[in-house]
Amino acid sequence: MSDTEVNTELESLDFIYDVHQTMRNKELNLVYEGQITQEITKSVLAMAERNMDTSGEETSVKKKVFNVMVECLQNICKHSDEVNDEHSASAIFIIGREKGSYIISTGNPVLKGKITDIETKLSDINKMDVGDLKTLYKSTLKNNKLSEKGGAGLGFIDIARRTGNKFTYDFSEINDQYSFFTLQVKINKD
Template sequence: MNYIYNIHKTMVEENIILVYEGEFTQEITKAVLSMAEKKLDSKGEESNIKRKVFNVMVECLQNICKHSEALSVPNERKAIFMIGSEEDCYIITSGNMIANKDIQGLSEKLEKINSLDKDGLKNFYKELIQNNEMSDKGGAGLGFVDIARKSGQKLEYNFEKVDSEYSFFSFKSKIARISE
């Protein structure tokens, strides 16, 4: 039973505000968003910071739901979502399985987003909307562009190969706690 204390200790040390691990549905997503909103309210966070955090959370949770639904193996549809805080920022982290065949395209899109400045992100966002470039899962990468725009930070990500079909996609975004 020491693992429970170890998990608790890690969450305190890492300033984790909220963690959910399991299968994500629309109902669970709503519950996670509601809990996170209450946590931010209890911290007395400024409304514009809460709005940015909330928007990034929504995008991350939608990505999990979209991509997890596409996987055929039920246990592979589980994912993790966390919100943490540091003195100067909130950290939103998510992780979910993705098909190995999707890694190259996703990686290229994330690298392109990371290569752009503020104006470049704005133009790329408009370009994606105008070209209506939708993937077979319904996304055009607008969510990741929106996260980069809202956070003003580079997107951090990693792919950990699980087997010949799947990898675990980890994603992290930081939102400054200081209004711009």
């Protein structure tokens, strides 16, 4: 093997250190990229639970993080739209820390036609206080039928109730048909 070849190979591995540094600096405990299924959801949950146990996290915070993770992951399972090209069904799920709080970030492709609906839902929920959210939760629970994909239409409302925080969200264009929907929510330490 010549020196040049060794160098090229070494250079090509720089990204590992870069990713490691970024994860350290941004305190990203867990980053998952790919398709999100129920099996993946269970594995990610188990990993996050173990991480929180190891760091001696309080039970109440652990429960909140678990709760928000389930709703976020199952939202992606149920609502991610399959893009039939290089982005096919790929989603991202990240748990990070910031000054002791947990930050959960997700991203998944959605059909552009759904953007208005998602935006309206999230901006409505962001305007609500605890009392409004409780009322909306109860009325949705009582009156909504389960969707074909098995969603109760309660995920976002539940996350907002548990965290007491507002959603940050955005849509980046993938192509004519699809956008990448990104969502972030913070879970405070009590």
